[in-house]
Amino acid sequence: MDQPKRILIVEDDQFLREFYQELLSAEGYAIDTAADGETATSKIYEGGYNLIMLDIMLPKKDGLQILKDNKAHPPKKPNGSVVVLTNLGQDAIIKTCFELGASGYIIKSALNPDQVLTEINNYLKAGA
Amino acid sequence: MLQSFDLISGLLILTFLANIFLAFFIHYRSSKTPANITFELVIYSIAFWVTAMFFYRLTSLQYSELFARLLYFAASFTAPSFFLFGLFFPRERPNKFLIGITIFCTFFISILCLIPGLIIKDVSIVPGSEKIINFGKAYPFYIVFISGFFTAFYVTLLFKFFKYRNINNLIKVQIQYILIITSIVSVLAMLTNLVLPTLGIFVVNWLGQVLTTFWVGGIAYVIVKHRFIEIRFVVARAIAYIFLLLAIGGIYSILLFLVSSSLFKIAFTQEQIIFYSVITFLVAISFGPLKRMTERATDKYLFKGYYSSEEVLKVLSTIIGSNLDLNRLIFDVLNRVLIELRISKGAIILFEQNNIYHISQIGYDNKVFYKENLNIMLSKTNTVFIEDLEEGDMKQLMRSLNISLFRVLEVKNELVGLLLLGEKSSGEVYSDQDLKVIDILAPEAAVAIQNAKSYDKIKRFNITLTEEVQKATSELQIANTKLQELDRLKDDFVSIASHELRTPMTAIRSYVWMALHKSDVPLSEKLTRYLNRTLISTERLINLVNDMLNISRIESGRIEVLPTAFNMQTLVQDVLAEVEAKAREKALILEVMPTQLPQAFADPDKVHQVLLNLIGNAMKFTPQNGKITISFFSDGNTIETSVKDSGVGITQEDLSRLFKKFGRLDNSYVAAATSGGTGLGLFICKSLIELMGGKIWAKSPGLNLGAVFTFSLPVANERTLAEAAKYTKKVKEGEVKLLEPVNI
Numbered sequence: 001m002d003q004p005k006r007i008l009i010v011e012d013d014q015f016l017r018e019f020y021q022e023l024l025s026a027e028g029y030a031i032d033t034a035a036d037g038e039t040a041t042s043k044i045y046e047g048g049y050n051l052i053m054l055d056i057m058l059p060k061k062d063g064l065q066i067l068k069d070n071k072a073h074p075p076k077k078p079n080g081s082v083v084v085l086t087n088l089g090q091d092a093i094i095k096t097c098f099e100l101g102a103s104g105y106i107i108k109s110a111l112n113p114d115q116v117l118t119e120i121n122n123y124l125k126a127g128a
Numbered sequence: 129m130l131q132s133f134d135l136i137s138g139l140l141i142l143t144f145l146a147n148i149f150l151a152f153f154i155h156y157r158s159s160k161t162p163a164n165i166t167f168e169l170v171i172y173s174i175a176f177w178v179t180a181m182f183f184y185r186l187t188s189l190q191y192s193e194l195f196a197r198l199l200y201f202a203a204s205f206t207a208p209s210f211f212l213f214g215l216f217f218p219r220e221r222p223n224k225f226l227i228g229i230t231i232f233c234t235f236f237i238s239i240l241c242l243i244p245g246l247i248i249k250d251v252s253i254v255p256g257s258e259k260i261i262n263f264g265k266a267y268p269f270y271i272v273f274i275s276g277f278f279t280a281f282y283v284t285l286l287f288k289f290f291k292y293r294n295i296n297n298l299i300k301v302q303i304q305y306i307l308i309i310t311s312i313v314s315v316l317a318m319l320t321n322l323v324l325p326t327l328g329i330f331v332v333n334w335l336g337q338v339l340t341t342f343w344v345g346g347i348a349y350v351i352v353k354h355r356f357i358e359i360r361f362v363v364a365r366a367i368a369y370i371f372l373l374l375a376i377g378g379i380y381s382i383l384l385f386l387v388s389s390s391l392f393k394i395a396f397t398q399e400q401i402i403f404y405s406v407i408t409f410l411v412a413i414s415f416g417p418l419k420r421m422t423e424r425a426t427d428k429y430l431f432k433g434y435y436s437s438e439e440v441l442k443v444l445s446t447i448i449g450s451n452l453d454l455n456r457l458i459f460d461v462l463n464r465v466l467i468e469l470r471i472s473k474g475a476i477i478l479f480e481q482n483n484i485y486h487i488s489q490i491g492y493d494n495k496v497f498y499k500e501n502l503n504i505m506l507s508k509t510n511t512v513f514i515e516d517l518e519e520g521d522m523k524q525l526m527r528s529l530n531i532s533l534f535r536v537l538e539v540k541n542e543l544v545g546l547l548l549l550g551e552k553s554s555g556e557v558y559s560d561q562d563l564k565v566i567d568i569l570a571p572e573a574a575v576a577i578q579n580a581k582s583y584d585k586i587k588r589f590n591i592t593l594t595e596e597v598q599k600a601t602s603e604l605q606i607a608n609t610k611l612q613e614l615d616r617l618k619d620d621f622v623s624i625a626s627h628e629l630r631t632p633m634t635a636i637r638s639y640v641w642m643a644l645h646k647s648d649v650p651l652s653e654k655l656t657r658y659l660n661r662t663l664i665s666t667e668r669l670i671n672l673v674n675d676m677l678n679i680s681r682i683e684s685g686r687i688e689v690l691p692t693a694f695n696m697q698t699l700v701q702d703v704l705a706e707v708e709a710k711a712r713e714k715a716l717i718l719e720v721m722p723t724q725l726p727q728a729f730a731d732p733d734k735v736h737q738v739l740l741n742l743i744g745n746a747m748k749f750t751p752q753n754g755k756i757t758i759s760f761f762s763d764g765n766t767i768e769t770s771v772k773d774s775g776v777g778i779t780q781e782d783l784s785r786l787f788k789k790f791g792r793l794d795n796s797y798v799a800a801a802t803s804g805g806t807g808l809g810l811f812i813c814k815s816l817i818e819l820m821g822g823k824i825w826a827k828s829p830g831l832n833l834g835a836v837f838t839f840s841l842p843v844a845n846e847r848t849l850a851e852a853a854k855y856t857k858k859v860k861e862g863e864v865k866l867l868e869p870v871n872i
Binding site: 013016019022057092108109112114 | 627630631632633634635637638639641642645646670864866869
């Protein structure tokens, strides 16, 4: 196995953020995190992630704005797929996210950790 | 030399009578519209013209020139009166300037006609033929005048014909007839009486007048056939009047001649006989109007006291019977009494619980209406007349207030008002007739005033009521707006709260799962059981929040229904693919009975949700190795989809509660508890199916014998597709919500 795949987790809830970090680290991925919109934007702008897990409701700047900024200012190094993390069901927001370049979404409350892992692996495979 | 009385003279008399008959006909119709009055004017002018011709033909050379001038004078009124009629017909307000011009021109030309030598120079008699007129220098004015006004008349009527063509068919037809009849007759008459005489031909100079008989006949036809002028009782009255005229005229003419010839031995020439006969007729005609005129004049200037009690009471009864408006009623009654009985001043004061409620007065000062003055009078019940009183306080009071007579108005001993009357305009004493009329009138007026007062009160009450209703309505509207706002706030709150709830719930769920599956120490059996129950409860909590959100959205009308035609069996296969993994865990057999089916007409997303719910339920309540069968049935109008399981079943009494909110059954609690059910799924299914115009029901042979859940939806046939709007439910842009997914 060469370079571990890099995943950026953007999630404001500390427990959930650390949970995803723990879950995915155990799988051997290199994890980076951001707890608010502005940190997330600068990290995405630096680029080089294989996958970005992006929460929508965030302090300072919400997920939709992050996606818009990403579109307006392409990152220095290219990023892989963006998967939107959401608690809201199939709302109109998800449709907007797809229009802004997201590849898919995960409803956090609907999945058990093993299901989350399966989804993430699928997105990474599809993006590779 | 004198032209003899011949056939033409007879014809002229007939024409005159025909015109006069028509004039009375119209004069006695009920309404006096300007169009009718001007039309009457037309006929009078024609009758005048006919009469003038009659005399012109019969007079000797000596007077011929004078009568020729009179003939043209008479003729000058015909054309402008036609034009005036054309302006006013059917109910229009013509330009005042036009009317002024017409009157001025007519006045000018008619004066010209009368001045010797201007239009008529002289007349020469040709024996055995019509007289010949030599025209003067001003004759061309006359030609222009007559032909000009007739042309203006045609143009006006033509203009109105086009104006009313598409608005009022009756008026259109009337104009059509009047135009045709008048134009034929007037063109012919102008030919015989204007064009030919100008060229020096006078043989048929009389024909124009006689032709007007046809005109009268034609107009009479339009009156009868096309309601040109409403008839009513006119015919009988007109005929009676004509007979009266003939009788009076005839009797007096005959008397005149008999008396003259037998008593005074006077022989009359034919000319004189005709002349006197016509004058007797004129006397007969003018007697009626003259009598009315002189009566009116003497009444006005000499305060003549006579009137007909019956007439006065009839007029007053009409006023009383046709008026419900209190102010109008009182004023009209008072005004009429003063006019008819010729009284200088008067007042009617209305009382309500012995307080002045309303005063209507003509000619009195306000000091009359002081309450202490009036109270003294209210004690009397009969008509009190100042002349009948002994000297005393009452007489003193009445004299000081200029009251000659008063009468209390009551209904069934209840005070309504007080009628005060001043002295008579003539200064005379009230007659017995006056007092009698007041005695008859007073009770009748009292009842009418009482009624009008009640009506007035109801009217006022109605106004207050309307105001109250308006106030209440606007308050309700405000309340409604507030409620809508609250509803929106509630929805927002539920939405945000459930979102906020789910973040910690997701954390609990995830960490408990990790504790169960990724623990770095082995778990005891007890700890595993505890953690398992925590996990299931958390999942139930999440599902509960989802279901509550869904119900809130359905109930607040935020869920759209967008029906399309789709294949139900394909949709079922999709749902089965989703639940396959879960079914395998419990080793359940999922079976579909393939059936030949028409397409369904519903919102596939919502049906998907329902199927997921029903199949999910079946799986929850069916033990290991059980079987779930999905079957279909269609009668061509609806498609029924049934989900049958071999699970725990439902008792009869529980069947009715199934589709209610939190209708989960007590005895299946264990199954529900271990499966994460919420008790809201079937309620959501029912709401969704009903939104799509379908039905849902459940059957079970009993406990542990399984259950069948069936829902029906419309088939996509011509009828449902045509009524697509009935099955569609649109939601305002920005308010649309989707359903939270079902967890199985």
